[in-house]
Amino acid sequence: MTVPLFRSKATLIFSGAGLIAAIIGFAAQAALSNLIAGAFIVFFRPFRVGDYIKLDDTRLGIVEDINLRHTVINNFENKRLIIPNSVISTDSILNHTIEDSQILSFNNFKIGIRADIDLARKIIQEEALKQPNTIDYRTPEQILADINQVDVRVIDVHPDHIHIRAYLWINEPFKEFKTKCAFKEAVHKRFVKEGVDLPIPIHKVIREDFV
Known part of the structure; x- marks a missing residue:
């Protein structure tokens, strides 16, 4: 009677030991994988301490x-x-920041379908140059040709608005968000002050009793 009981306990012990060994092996494999990956990061340096990196929209920031x-x-x-x-x-x-910390920031604006595009462009360019973190990224040839430092283009025309984009060079990626916020606020205030038409949404209403 004792032999089957002993065998049962031995089987249970060895099964538990096998499970523990598997867990330890898996943990060791993960640890070894991290060590190897860490060595590659240190050696090849895709990023360094102090760099601003982004993996996705939720994982971004400064490498500490x-x-x-x-x-x-x-x-x-x-x-x-x-x-x-x-x-x-x-x-x-x-x-x-691995090579160059200067970035090109896209800033989108919407104006009314009958708005003065030239006036809107002038306001956007003037307010862009007032932002303290903007830089002049023009080539010497562009400067001699008197090309404006801030490129402003009509991206698309919709039934209810015109889509305009300003391309703004900024000296540090960390300053882009604050610069964009201040820039867009200043442009909107100028639009209102100088009478640039703002877009009015168009809604299509269908009355079933008229169908």
Whole structure:
């Protein structure tokens, strides 16, 4: 009677040991993967401490620390993102500062379908040059040709509005959001003050009793 009982307990012990070994092996594999990925990050340097990187819309910020296990990113809410190196090394990374910290910012505006486009362009260009973080990215040839520092183009014309885009060079990617906010507010105030028509939504109403 004792032999079957012993066999049952032995089977249970060995099964548990096998499960523990599998868990340890999986954990060791993950740890080894992070170590190898960390070594590649340190060696090839796709990003460095102090770089502004973006993995996706929720994982972006300043690289604060890189070790062999994980990378620490300080996001714009002053929260730390701890990302395993095995994850970050396999994702596509947008590095804003690895070569050049200057960025081209797209700023979109909408004006009424009958608005004065030339006046709107003039206001946008004037307000853009007032922003403290903008830079002149023109070539010497463009400066001699008196091409405006801020390129403003009509992107599309819709039934109820005209879509205009201003291309603004900014000296630091960290300053883009604040610059865009101040820029758009200033442009809107000038539009209202100088009478630039703003878009009015068009709604189509169908009355069933007339159909």
